[in-house]
Each structure stands twice: as C-alpha cells, then as structure tokens.
Amino acid sequence: MMDRHFWGDTAVLTRRSLTHVLRSPDTIVTTAVMPVAIMLLFVFVLGGSIDTGAGAGAGSYVDYLLPGILLITVATGVSYTAYRLFLDLQGGLLERFRSMPVARTSVLWAHVLTSLVANVVSLVLVVGVAVAIGFRSGAAVPAWLGVVGIMLLFTLALTWLAVIPGLTATSVEGASAFSYPLVFLPFLSSAFAPTDAMPGPVRWFAEHQPVTAIVDALRALLTQQPVGTGIWTALAWCVGLLVLAVLVAARTYRRKLS
Amino acid sequence: MSAEPAPAPTPTRAAAPAAASSGPAVRVRGLTKSYGDLAVLRGVDLDVARGSVLALLGSNGAGKTTLVKILSTLLRADSGTASVNGFDVATQARDVRASLSLTGQFAAVDGLLTGRENLELVARLRHLPRPGAIADELLARFSLTEAGGRRAATFSGGMQRRLDLAMSLVGHPAVVVLDEPTTGLDPEARLGVWAAVAELAAGGTSVLLTTQHLEEAERLADRIAILHGGRILVDGTLAELTALLPPARVEYVEKRPSLEDVFLALTASGRGVPAEPSTATSAASTTSTTTRTTEREGDL
Ligand SMILES: Nc1ncnc2c1ncn2[C@@H]1O[C@H](COP(=O)(O)OP(=O)(O)O)[C@@H](O)[C@H]1O
Ligand SMILES: [Mg+2]
Numbered sequence: 001m002m003d004r005h006f007w008g009d010t011a012v013l014t015r016r017s018l019t020h021v022l023r024s025p026d027t028i029v030t031t032a033v034m035p036v037a038i039m040l041l042f043v044f045v046l047g048g049s050i051d052t053g054a055g056a057g058a059g060s061y062v063d064y065l066l067p068g069i070l071l072i073t074v075a076t077g078v079s080y081t082a083y084r085l086f087l088d089l090q091g092g093l094l095e096r097f098r099s100m101p102v103a104r105t106s107v108l109w110a111h112v113l114t115s116l117v118a119n120v121v122s123l124v125l126v127v128g129v130a131v132a133i134g135f136r137s138g139a140a141v142p143a144w145l146g147v148v149g150i151m152l153l154f155t156l157a158l159t160w161l162a163v164i165p166g167l168t169a170t171s172v173e174g175a176s177a178f179s180y181p182l183v184f185l186p187f188l189s190s191a192f193a194p195t196d197a198m199p200g201p202v203r204w205f206a207e208h209q210p211v212t213a214i215v216d217a218l219r220a221l222l223t224q225q226p227v228g229t230g231i232w233t234a235l236a237w238c239v240g241l242l243v244l245a246v247l248v249a250a251r252t253y254r255r256k257l258s
Numbered sequence: 259m260s261a262e263p264a265p266a267p268t269p270t271r272a273a274a275p276a277a278a279s280s281g282p283a284v285r286v287r288g289l290t291k292s293y294g295d296l297a298v299l300r301g302v303d304l305d306v307a308r309g310s311v312l313a314l315l316g317s318n319g320a321g322k323t324t325l326v327k328i329l330s331t332l333l334r335a336d337s338g339t340a341s342v343n344g345f346d347v348a349t350q351a352r353d354v355r356a357s358l359s360l361t362g363q364f365a366a367v368d369g370l371l372t373g374r375e376n377l378e379l380v381a382r383l384r385h386l387p388r389p390g391a392i393a394d395e396l397l398a399r400f401s402l403t404e405a406g407g408r409r410a411a412t413f414s415g416g417m418q419r420r421l422d423l424a425m426s427l428v429g430h431p432a433v434v435v436l437d438e439p440t441t442g443l444d445p446e447a448r449l450g451v452w453a454a455v456a457e458l459a460a461g462g463t464s465v466l467l468t469t470q471h472l473e474e475a476e477r478l479a480d481r482i483a484i485l486h487g488g489r490i491l492v493d494g495t496l497a498e499l500t501a502l503l504p505p506a507r508v509e510y511v512e513k514r515p516s517l518e519d520v521f522l523a524l525t526a527s528g529r530g531v532p533a534e535p536s537t538a539t540s541a542a543s544t545t546s547t548t549t550r551t552t553e554r555e556g557d558l
C-alpha cells in the first residue's frame with residue numbers, strides 16, 4: 001500500500017539528508033580519496049609489472065583498472081549511508097519521524113536516494129582523476145549508458161545492503177565496518193589483474209564472485225569489446241543482491257517495531 | 259502578509275482527523291508488554307481526560323517509556339487496547355500519529371540543521387502550509403529566535419530540549435506526550451520546560467508526561483498515576499493521593515505529607531512485584547502504611 005504522502009515526504013527527507021552531505025562535504029571527498037590512492041598506487045607503482053594480457057588490447061593500465069576502482073568507490077561510499085542512518089537511529093530522529101504521520105518507507109528511501117547522489121558525485125571525482133592520469137575510452141553513448149546503468153544498479157544494491165548495518169549496529173564503527181570486506185573483494189577478482197595467473201582455489205573464487213562479472217562487463221563496455229553473456233551475469237548479480245538486500249532491510253526495519 | 263485578515267491559528271493546525279469521540283484523550287485498558295521473559299506492563303489501565311495533564315510517575319525501569327512508545331505507535335502491545343484521541347493505536351495508527359506528538363526521553367533534534375530548519379522540517383512532514391512562519395512563531399515562543407540560525411548541535415542541553423519540545427508542538431497536536439521532559443536539565447532549563455507545559459495545559463492540549471520527580475508531578479499535573487510492577491497502583495488527584503496516607507501519620511509529621519511518602523508507601527514490597535532496590539530499602543519504615551493502603555486501594 002503506497003502512502004498518499006510518499007513522494008512528498010520522501011522529497012522533504014531527501015532534501016534534509018542531502019543538506020547533511022552538503023554540510024559535511026568531506027564525506028564525499030573521503031569516499032573518493034582511498035580509491036584514488038589505490039588507483040595511483042597501482043598505475044604508477046605496481047601497474048608496470050602487471051600483465052593484463054593480450055585481451056586488454058593496446059589500452060593503458062588505467063583503462064584496465066578503472067572499473068574495479070569505481071566499485072571500490074561505491075563500497076566506501078555506502079559506509080557513509082550506514083553511518084548516517086545509524087546516527088538517525090541513535091539520535092532518536094528515526095523514532096521522531098516514525099511517530100509522525102510520515103510515510104514509513106520514506107525515511108529509508110530518503111537515505112537511499114541521498115546515497116545514490118553522494119556516490120555519483122564521488123564517482124565523478126574518481127573518473128576525473130582517472131582522465132587526468134590518462135584514462136581514455138572510445139565508447140559510444142549506448143555503451144556509456146550501459147556503464148552508468150550498471151553502476152547505478154550496483155550502488156543501489158550496496159546502498160540497501162548498507163541499510164541493514166545502519167539499522168542494527170550498536171556503534172558507529174560497527175555501522176561502517178560491513179564495507180571492509182566489500183572494499184577487499186575487488187582484490188580477489190579480475191579488477192587488478194587477469195584471473196588466469198591466480199593460484200587454483202583463488203582463481204576459482206575470483207571467477208565466480210560478482211566483482212569479476214561486473215568489472216568484466218564494465219571493462220568490455222568501456223573498451224568497445226563484445227560484452228557477450230557476461231553482462232547478464234553482472235546484471236543478475238546486481239539484481240539478485242538488490243532484491244535480497246531490500247527484503248532483509250525491509251524486514252529489519254519492520255522488526256524495529258515489535 | 260499583513261494584508262491578510264488577522265490569520266486565525268487554524269491554518270497552522272495539523273490536518274488532524276477530528277476526534278472519533280468525545281471520550282478521553284488517551285484511554286488504556288489491560289495493556290501488557292513483555293520483552294522476552296521480562297513482563298514490563300502487566301495490565302495497565304489509564305485515562306487522560308481531554309484538556310488535562312496527567313503525570314505518570316514511576317521509578318527508573320518501571321515501564322514508562324514502554325507505555326509511551328506503545329501510545330505513539332512505535333511499539334506494539336502484546337495484549338490490551340489503547341486509543342489516542344479516540345483512535346486505536348493498533349488499527350488506526352496513522353490517525354493516532356496525526357493526533358499525538360511525542361517528545362522522547364532524549365532530545366531528538368537534527369544537529370546538522372539549524373534550529374529553524376528543524377522546525378520547518380517537522381512542519382513540512384506534518385504537511386502544513388507556511389513552514390517558515392510556523393518556525394518563526396515557535397522560535398519566538400521558546401526564546402530561540404536568536405539561536406534559530408545556528409546548527410542545533412551547537413545548542414546547550416537546555417536549548418536542545420526546548421527545540422525538541424517546540425518541534426513536538428508544530429501543528430498543535432491534540433495530545434502531547436512528554437517522556438521525562440526535564441531529566442538531565444539544570445534547574446533553570448527545568449523551569450522553562452515547566453512553563454511550556456503549563457502553557458500547553460492552559461491552551462487546552464491534553465498532556466501525558468512521565469517523570470521520576472515527584473515535585474514535577476505535584477507541580478504540573480491535574481492527576482497523578484503511579485506505575486509500579488507493571489500496573490497503575492493508584493490514579494488520582496494530589497489531594498486524593500495524599501489522603502491515602504493513614505491519618506495517624508499526620509499526628510507525627512507536621513508538614514503536609516509529600517507525594518514521595520505516598521509513593522514510597524505504595525511501592526513498598528508485599529505486592530508480589532519486584533521492587534526497585536532503592537525502594538525496597540526505604541520501604542522498611544513504611545511497612546505498616548503499605549498494609550493500610552493496600553486495603554484502601556479499591557476505594558480510589
Ligand atoms: N527493547 C528492550 N528490550 C529488552 N528490555 C527492554 C527494552 N526496552 C526496555 N526494556 C526493559 O524494560 C523495562 C522498562 O523499561 P522502560 O519502559 O524504558 O522504563 P522507564 O522508562 O520507566 O525507565 C526496563 O527493565 C528495561 O530494561
Ligand atoms: Mg524511560
């Protein structure tokens with residue numbers, strides 16, 4: 001059942017939450033700093049010794065690397081979503097809103113939409129740095145739309161995942177700690193180097209985990225290579241994660257009222 | 259703005275549904291609530307008459323916040339019924355939320371927003387026209403006009419509490435629930451909150467406030483209900499409650515028995531309920547009065 005005030009309430013609460021982001025812009029910069037640092041480290045220090053294989057074509061290492069860096073950016077960014085939600089819960093604002101005639105899911109959607117906006121800004125910053133150090137793509141508009149679509153879907157999925165610790169954490173650290181494994185996952189994927197050279201079990205894991213599927217799809221789109229069926233695997237991971245996260249988050253939210 | 263013919267206060271009133279009946283502002287019957295094995299409310303019966311102030315008195319952990327959360331639809335009761343402004347908290351939650359405003363035990367203000375923005379936010383979420391004007395009016399009423407442009411995080415504890423209270427009054431809700439509104443405040447800030455409650459009561463708003471301070475209950479409330487062991491032990495006016503003390507007591511104590519005496523007498527052990535440690539020790543000297551009041555409870 002959709003509340004009559006859903007859109008209006010969501011807009012009011014999103015504006016509030018975006019004001020928070022605007023008043024602490026350091027959160028957006030901080031989100032971008034670590035991925036940028038990793039990118040610089042790999043491009044200028046380690047990149048020379050990584051063989052991206054013939055499949056990567058003539059592109060530079062930063063072309064190969066960027067998709068993984070974008071995923072790391074989102075993984076870092078959503079920890080702030082959990083953080084902001086946790087502060088609302090801790091500070092009693094969630095209860096205040098819930099005791100008012102406000103559409104109930106608006107409270108969560110406002111955080112989710114804010115997360116999308118904040119992450120997009122961080123992603124633009126990261127792409128800007130990548131372009132500055134030589135990233136180039138000849139991708140046409142449809143391919144770019146594909147990249148943007150996958151990134152939005154991935155951000156949405158990770159954001160809803162972040163809602164869960166945001167609602168259940170008992171400390172600020174706990175609220176953001178969930179993102180550490182997410183940030184680490186790309187290191188066990190094709191994000192930094194092709195999986196071929198990895199030892200058996202690691203390689204198996206890398207080839208069957210979502211980051212590899214998503215990174216490969218993004219890279220194919222950006223380097224104008226055929227995406228094949230890989231893009232469906234990537235989308236399936238994103239949609240599956242999103243559905244699961246929304247279900248668990250919604251259940252957690254309802255359980256808070258019992 | 260001045261061109262308008264004297265704006266009536268009605269436009270700023272929330273689109274609160276008309277009261278479902280002329281019954282009490284709050285009605286609670288047989289309410290129970292447990293957290294796992296811990297039975298916090300064991301059959302609470304309570305009425306708050308329209309336009310009156312009821313103080314719910316109880317020691318720490320008595321279940322005041324639990325009851326308040328059930329009334330403000332934040333928590334579901336296990337059994338029993340509760341209605342606010344004639345609306346059932348379980349089945350008409352939305353109408354209840356439009357009728358009632360909660361000021362929780364801890365100030366719930368948005369520290370990153372200014373005082374003014376906090377009030378405007380609440381006005382928008384209550385779907386009221388002219389949120390700016392509502393904010394200005396409340397800032398003035400709570401002596402926050404000057405601080406209104408500062409972020410609420412920079413406010414003192416007393417100012418945050420006033421802002422919190424002001425946020426609860428946006429849209430003139432029919433029923434205002436205040437959960438320990440003065441706990442943790444310095445004496446001056448406490449007086450400020452008392453003045454605000456008195457003003458609310460004078461304006462005809464029904465108020466349910468919880469407190470651990472007997473003085474606060476004496477000062478503000480038309481009626482006082484004592485929550486102990488999961489039930490309302492007594493519910494009456496200050497005069498009725500003081501009358502519960504045995505007459506003999508008057509001979510020994512020259513000053514009027516304080517509500518504290520009533521409280522200690524009533525909450526002493528012997529009712530099959532776990533007494534608070536502090537209550538249990540101080541109850542030793544009042545055992546005889548306990549017996550007397552137990553017999554007389556039915557008269558209330
Ligand atoms: N969410 C909860 N889970 C378990 N126990 C709780 C919870 N909330 C409160 N309690 C317990 O219920 C009792 C009553 O709490 P509360 O309603 O907050 O009392 P009061 O507001 O009168 O101090 C306390 O013993 C408290 O520890
Ligand atoms: Mg309490």
